[in-house]
Amino acid sequence: MRSFLDTSILSLILLSCFCSAVSSYSSSCQLQGQFNLNGMHKTGDVILGGLFRLHFFPVYADASFTSEPQQSSCYGFNVLGFRMSQTMAFTIDEINRNSNLLPNVTLGYSLYDNCLQVGAGIGAALTLISGQKEQVTLEENCAGTPPVLGIVGGSSSTRSIAISTVLGLYRVPLVSYFATCSCLSDRQKFPSFFRTIPSDSFQVNALIQILKHFGWTWAGLLISDDDYGHNAAWSFHSDLGPTAGGCLAYTEILPRYDPIEIRRIVDVIRKSTARVVIVFAHESRMINLMKEIVKQNVTGLQWIASEAWSSAAVLQAPHLMPYLAGTLGIAIRRGEIPGLRDFLLQIRPDLHHNNTDGNSMVNEFWEYTFQCRFAPPPAGWVEAGGELCTGEEAEENVKNELVDVSNLRPEYNVYKAVYALAYALDDMLQCEPGRGPFSNNTCAHLQRMEPWQMMYYLEKVNFTTSFGDQVSFDENGDPLPIYDIMNWVWLPDGRTKVQRVGEFKRSAFKGEELTLDVDKIFWNVESKQPPRSVCSESCPPGxxxxxxxxxxxxxxxxxxxxxxxxxxxxxxxxxxxxxxxxxxxxxxxxxxxKKTEFLSFHEPLGICLTTISLLGTFICVVVLGIFIHHHSTPIVRANNSELSFLLLVSLKLCFLCSLLFIGRPRSWTCQLRHAAFGISFVLCVSCILVKTLVVLAVFRASKPGGESSLKWFGAAQQRGTVLVLTSVQAAICTVWLVSASPVPHKNTQYHSDKIVYECVVGSTVGFAVLLGYIGLLAVLSCLLAFLARNLPDSFNEAKLITFSMLIFCAVWVAFVPAYISSPGKYADAVEVFAILASSLGILVALLGPKCYIILCRPERNTKKAIMGRGTKS
Known part of the structure; x- marks a missing residue:
């Protein structure tokens, strides 16, 4: 709201310079004064305004509060600005010759110099929209075409912001060819602003994409102290980041001319590790910066230029090439304007009317640029260095300075801006009555048009230039953006060439797109490769x-x-x-x-245990064969040969069941291994227990009155006892498997980087009962055998049983703590070792001596020898 009031007050103050009422009852406004504006004009049915920077420097009059202040004057003629103004004049002439565009309308123009001043620019804009009539009658109904329907102009962002703020109050469209500040895209603040040059936000995106393309994540930023620089800095800080392209090592405001500050900035650049420097400033500031760069001999930098200086010829001097060669920059889209060169060659000064509106700028161009004078010179002109030029000399100067159309960039934007206004006006005039876009479906008429009506059609403009570029505006008045990527090449002969190496554009279908011909880029480093500029080297994978x-x-x-x-x-x-x-x-x-870990058949430990298991099984088979072959001998028949055979079978099953603990656990192996182990060992220990009971019964039967004890230990009773004892273990296993069956489990607690495959017992109680039952039978067998150890037989079976049971119990007593403390496959290995050790202990201790007698001492394999009646040897 405050901005709106300030703008309104400014507008009223400026308008007061033009007219005021003679009295409160007067019927007309009298023009009280005029701005001292340098311009050129051409009449037509519709007038288009133009604002161009025809001079570089303003000269302000001394301030005085006792008299009316004098208006400032300008000096330092700008040939580029003059060429842009002539481009607008050429474009209007071209449109007037085009029978397909505005066939019945003649365009005219009023072009003014803004002299790089905000005040002069606003004065020129108000002059364009209010006209120059000496008197305006109030009784008139304001009928007729307004002084201008649109203005081409705004040679910088700062001037465009001020001018557009005023013009927006009257909805007069301003189409800029050079104002890039992204702030001008705010439709609330600048409702009538359009432009044919992309905004700085897009330019910043282009620079960020270049940084990202070459991996430059660490860059310095230099900006000018104006809207152009500050908005660019804001965009960089908002959009730049590690994921977008990098970070800024420093951000410095580049002064116009302050030796101390410039020296400090160069010192910051020299000490920084950032090898890439982005400069978002005008060429005048770069000139002063480069003087200090050369003085301190700061080389090895990769300069990134904004469009304001990327094509500046003044910076392409030979003595600057060791520092600026290889510069990459963003440049306004280069275009071609057929016929412009011939039009510029026809420009001639007016030798007789030096101050006419239509030719004053042309005369000034010849005089100030080439120091030529065509009208009678003032006193002291020749003495001061001026000279009169001949026609041939002047024409040669014009060819060299003005008519170089090989690199039309801002001129091409002027060309598109004029055509945009012309196409909008053409669409407006082609409106069919009753089908118009305004209230009551009305159309605008040439005799009574309003600038806001022009704005409506300008927003919908869409055409293609002869160069092939599409021109249209989005909802913010911005064009379809496109930039050329430029590279400064240092040629072997010392000359400099600025070449196009790519483009950055946005399309409706592909979005933003950067295209670079990297092979064409000149790098000012020994390697001739893109330099590196990072704060920290990239972190590799891992x-x-x-x-x-x-x-x-x-x-x-x-x-x-x-x-x-x-x-x-x-x-x-x-x-x-x-x-x-x-x-x-x-x-x-x-x-x-993850590596898998289990007791495998292929690893040394598994191979060793498997070998022992198979060896034990083989021994059992051999012993069984020996016993079968010598089944009729006394030592085999003693103590029930059937139990001996059953014991060997159970031992063989014990050896074989250990194989179930080797290999990757499966559901069926987990369930079978403990059941087979428990039943096999109970069968084995039951046979030994029954053997022990038989020995005790025989010993008691040998005493008077003990014959009756043998009837309880006949063959049927022995088989029945073994079956009952084994059935109890089978029942325990069945209940355990049904209630909480062991399952395979992937254990990652032992090792984070390994999967340990193991069998979870399911029910610890079931496993404990299974082991406890085996232990109970083993302890009982051991105690009974110990009681019968001193029987008066030559070959004492009880001693062998005692010794084998002691081995068995010792192994399994040691097994419990070893099993609990062993992780993963080693727990299985401990259990397999216990099975094999206890089985081998029984096999060797209990059956080994019998095989020794059968095979090596057959003379002792007699009834007498067994009963202790034979001859001892």
Whole structure:
């Protein structure tokens, strides 16, 4: 609201300079004064305004509060600004010759010099929209075409902001060819502003894409102290980041001329590790900066130029090439305007009317640019260095200075701006009565048009230039953006060439797109390759970025990923955890399936245990064969040969059941291994227990009155006892498997990088009861055998049983703590070892001596020898 009031007050003050009422009852306004404006005009049915920078420097009159202040004057003629004004004049002439565009309307123009002043620009804009009539009658109904329907202009962002603020109050469209500030895209503040040059936000995006393309994540930024620079800095700080392209090492405001400040800035550049320097300023500031750069001999920098100086010829001097060669810059789209060169060649000064409106700028161009005078010179002209030029000399100067149309950039934007207004006017005049876009479906008429009606059609303009570029405006008045990427080439002969190496544009279908011909780019370094400019080197896969405290985001340390986590991209912000069954590689850059661990048949431990198991089984088979072959001998028949055979079978099953503990656990192996182990050992221990009971019964039967004890230990009773004892274990196993069956389990608690396959017992109580029952039978057998150890037989079976049971109990007593403390496959190995050790203990201690007698001492394999009646040897 405050901005609106300030603008309104400014407008009223300026308008007061033009007219005021003679009295409160007067019927007319009298023009009280005029701005001292330099311009050129051409009449027509519709007038288009133009604002151009025809001079570089204003000269302000001394301030005085006792008299009316004098208006400032300008000096330092700007040939580029003059050529742009002539481009507008040429474009209007071209449109007037075009029978298909505005066939019945003649365009005219009023072009003014803004002299690089905000005040002069606003004065020229108000002059254009209010006209120059000496008197305006109030009784008139304001009928007729307004002084101008649109203005081409705004040679800079600062001037355009001020002018557009005023013109927006009257809805007069302003089409700028050079104002790039992104702030002008605000439709609330600048409702009538349009432009044919992309905004700085797009230019910043283009520069960020260039940084990203070459991996330059660490850059310095120099800006001018105006709207152009400050808005660019805001865009950089908003859009630039590690993911977008990098960080800014420093941001400095580049003064116009302040030797001390410039020296400080160059010192910052020299000390910084950033090798890329972005300069978002005008060429005049770059000139002063380069003087200090050369003085301090700061080389090895990669300069990135904004469009304001990317094609500046004054900076392409030979003595600056060691520092500026290889510069990459953003340039306004270059176009071609057929016929413009011939039009410029026809420009001639008016030798007789030096101050006419139509030719004053042309005369000034010849005089100030070439120091030529065509009208009678003032006193002292020749003495002061002026001279009279001949026609041939002047024409040669014009060819060299004015008519170079090989690199039309801002002129091409002027060309498009004029055509945009012409196409909008053409669409307006082609409106069919009753189908118009305004109230009551009305159309605008040439005799009574309003600038706001022109704005409506300007927003919908869409045409293609002869060069092939599409021209239209979005909802913010911005065009379809496109920039040329330029590169400063240092030629072997010392000359400089600025060449196009790519483009950056936005299309409706592909979005923003950067195209670069990298092979054509000249790099001012020995390697002839893109230089590096990073605060910290990229973090390779397997590491993550850890920001350094108090420093920009692009300055970081590379921290290796922890175990089980990976990063498979460069400059990863975080390490990701591997899936459950995977583990990080040694380089932490990808996930590998976890190593699996179980007691395998292929590893040395598994091979050893398997060999022992098969060897024990083989021994059992051999012993069984021996016993079968010598089944009729006394030592085999003693103590029930059937139990001996059953014992050997059970021992063979014990050896074989150990194989179920080797190999990757499966559901069926987990369930079968403990059941087979429990039943096999109970069968074995039951046979030994029955043998012990038989020995005791025989010993008691040998005493008077003990014959009756043998009837309880006949063959049927022995088989029945073994069957009952084994059935109890079978019942325990059945209940355990039904209630809480053992299952295979992938254990990751022992080792994070391994999967340990094991069988979970399911029910600890069931497993404990199974082991406890075996232990009970073993202890009972051991105690009974111990009681019968001193029987008066030569071959005492009870001693062998006692010894074998002691081995058995010792193994399994040691097994419990070893099993509990052993992780993973080693628990299975401990259990297999206990099975094999106890089985071998029984086999060797109990059956070994019998095989020895059968095979090696057959003379002792007699009834007498067994009863202790034979001859001892």
């Amino acid at each position: 590491t993550r970025m850890a920001r350094k405290k108090g420093e920009p985001e692009c300055c970081f340390d590379c921290v290796p990923c922890s175990e089980g986590k990976i990063s498979n991209t460069t400059d990863s912000m975080e390490c990701t955890s591997c899936p459950e069954d995977f583990w990080s590689s040694p380089q932490h850059d990808h996930c590998l399936p």
